[in-house]
Amino acid sequence: MKEPMSSADDGSAFRDERTKNSLKASAPSTEQVLEQYKLYVEMADRISARRQTANSFFLTVNTAIVALLGYLRTVQENSGVGQLFFLVAAAGMVLAYLWYRTVRSYQNLNSAKFEVIHEIEQALPLRPYDREWEKVGRGKNPKLYLPVTDVELRVPWVFLALHSVALTLLFPWQGLRSLLCGGG
Numbered sequence: 001m002k003e004p005m006s007s008a009d010d011g012s013a014f015r016d017e018r019t020k021n022s023l024k025a026s027a028p029s030t031e032q033v034l035e036q037y038k039l040y041v042e043m044a045d046r047i048s049a050r051r052q053t054a055n056s057f058f059l060t061v062n063t064a065i066v067a068l069l070g071y072l073r074t075v076q077e078n079s080g081v082g083q084l085f086f087l088v089a090a091a092g093m094v095l096a097y098l099w100y101r102t103v104r105s106y107q108n109l110n111s112a113k114f115e116v117i118h119e120i121e122q123a124l125p126l127r128p129y130d131r132e133w134e135k136v137g138r139g140k141n142p143k144l145y146l147p148v149t150d151v152e153l154r155v156p157w158v159f160l161a162l163h164s165v166a167l168t169l170l171f172p173w174q175g176l177r178s179l180l181c182g183g184g
Contacts, residue, residue, distance in 0.1 A: 033123045040120060041129075044113040051106040055152060058099035062159040065092040069166040086170040092163035100156035107149045 028036075065088060072085040114129065121127035136145035 028123075030124065033120065037117070037120045037124060040113070040117060044110065044117060047106065047109055047113060051103075051110070054102050054106070055099075058095065058102070058156070061095060062092060062099070062156075062163075065089075065095070066159070066162055066166070069163075069170065073166075073169060086167055086172065089163050089167035089170055093160055093167065096156045096160035096163055099159070100153065103149065103152045103156065107153075110149075 069085070069089055069092070072088065075085075114133075118127070118130050118133070121130050133139070139145055139147060
């Protein structure tokens with residue numbers, strides 16, 4: 001049997017003013033809130049899985065580019081084949097930056113999702129995610145909790161630096177100098 005929520009537990013804890021004003025229906029039952037909660041937690045888990053897939057993709061592509069650049073560096077020394085491969089390094093820099101922006105986007109999305117999860121928990125008898133967050137000092141004590149995102153945000157910058165060094169090494173400086181100075 002569905003148990004209606006009391007007026008003090010009307011679910012308003014997770015509704016903003018616009019939503020409260022626009023909803024004319026009766027307050028949802030605890031069972032309804034629990035079903036929505038389970039669905040929302042599942043959606044948050046799916047976002048985390050997509051985030052991991054994106055990280056794996058960018059890590060694989062950036063690692064392949066670094067390996068390719070190492071190979072091209074040796075080819076460039078022995079022939080003129082590697083003259084334009086500085087573009088590969090530039091593409092790696094762009095990909096590293098896009099990776100960083102992707103991680104930031106997922107970080108913001110996950111933060112928002114967990115804020116909503118905490119708000120939904122206010123209408124439930126138990127609040128496991130809120131309790132867990134409390135146990136790790138609400139993210140303020142790095143000895144208790146170091147967000148994975150802090151590490152995730154640094155890795156693209158490492159690759160950006162590697163690609164920048166490669167770009168500097170592979171760029172055809174002599175050709176540019178000849179072009180600018182009128183040499184042939």
